[in-house]
Amino acid sequence: MSDFTSDGPNTLLELNQRSRDVFRQLVETYLETGGPVGSRTLSKTGLVNGASLSPASIRNVMADLEDLGLLSSPHTSAGRMPTEAGLRLFVDALLQVGDLSDDERAGIESQLTGSNQAVDDALAQVSQTLSGLSHCAGLVVAPKREARLKQLEFVPVAPGQTLAVIVFEDGLVENRIIDTPVDMPASSLTMASNYLNARLKGRSFGDAQRQVRQEISARKAELDALTAQVVEAGLAVWSGTDSVNGTAERSLIVRGRGNLLEDVQALEDLERVRKLFDDLETKEELLQLLTMAEDADGVRIFIGSETKLFSLSGSSVIVSPYTNADNDIVGVLGVVGPTRLNYARVIPMVDYTARLVTQLVS
Structure with a gap:
């Protein structure tokens, strides 16, 4: 079920049937108990074609598996636990996935x-x-949220700073501060709001954003330089993306x-x-x-x-x-x-x- 690239299948080819059976039983026992598994524990189960193995035989197999990096022996315990490489091999090549009841x-x-x-x-x-x-x-x-937009307004809050208020049709309101020229006239903010609302209302921000940027790029938008600057700033600060890495929120x-x-x-x-x-x-x-x-x-x-x-x-x-x-x-x-x-x-x-x-x- 995993699509990781691993050395599991190649390592599996190095194991004979006895080693595979011991390894599988040891991992399954570990996953059940959470602790190191000893040779005596495994010797009580039929591992190879229903035949039991002696603790000594199992210890030899476990030592070989440890040499391959599939098992480890924690502390001074005589038992073994699968390593991460061992778990990867088990999951990729030996795990029998069950089904839900x-x-x-x-x-x-x-x-x-x-x-x-x-x-x-x-x-x-x-x-x-x-x-x-x-x-x-x-x-x-x-x-990521794709709620439809209802309204966007630009409100001056301080010289060089404007509050962009975005209202969604589901009632959510988001506010973002954008930088604007200190001498920005209120008329430019109003024009920017009207321009965006005509294109945003009832649409997802992503869809409307693409149209607006295409219009500005193609100089089809009838906006003066300051208004266009506000529009661009509004799109940049609230675009459904993370401002640090550009990934979708x-x-x-x-x-x-x-x-x-x-x-x-x-x-x-x-x-x-x-x-x-x-x-x-x-x-x-x-x-x-x-x-x-x-x-x-x-x-x-x-x-x-x-x-x-x-x-x-x-x-x-x-x-x-x-x-x-x-x-x-x-x-x-x-x-x-x-x-x-x-x-x-x-x-x-x-x-x-x-x-x-x-x-x-x-």
Whole structure:
């Protein structure tokens, strides 16, 4: 399900069937228990064609897997844990993805269908639902606002400064300060307002913005130099984009941080969760990370240091984009949790929820 390029398949070719079986069973046990897995634990299960292996045989295999960088031995424990490279190999080549139960599907659907709540409220519920089902933190990147505009006014507030007031049809009002010439006459502000209102009303800002800039560029706009300057300043300061990096503004919804504390077993686990909390507060970087998932065809998985953001907290992110009626990707949703999360269960959960949200926003 992941579209990461990795060395997983090549490494898999180096493993014989016994090594694959031991590796798979060890990772599955680790994901279930969260702790190092010993040879005696694995010897109690049938691993190769139903035959049990002795602890000594398993230890030899585990040593080989450790030499390949797939396992590590934490502290002085005799048990082994998968490394990030090992988890990547498991997810890419050996994971058997399950399916959601009827109850799980119905539970997700009940949160997203048959409701008249606004899209933003529904997406907040999506994040909460993903959090509850996965026992991780739920993440949703909401679509950038495309509300229709009702009115725009320029109001002088100080020499060289003008307040741009934008009113949307849904009742939202946004104010931005723009720089204007100190000697700007009130008539130029009025003319700029009238010019923009004639082109903005009932349209998304992005659509109207393109028309206005084309007119100005082609000198079709009947504006004097000062009025054109106000219009350009208004378009620049409020264009639906972030003024720092030029990317579309997005709303990040995070729910269920408390779930990440449930499985804390030691002080080092608590420290990792604390670092993860810090990472979740770094919203700009997290948005950039989630935006990367927009290039994915379906579910995408980030494990640990594969992303700079979560390199210290040892976390995994499972995300999927969702689309609008035109099949354009407009947002991303998913979960973040420890690298030992239940991939087989969470992957189909994120995938199914993304498909439902696509229907919601279409």
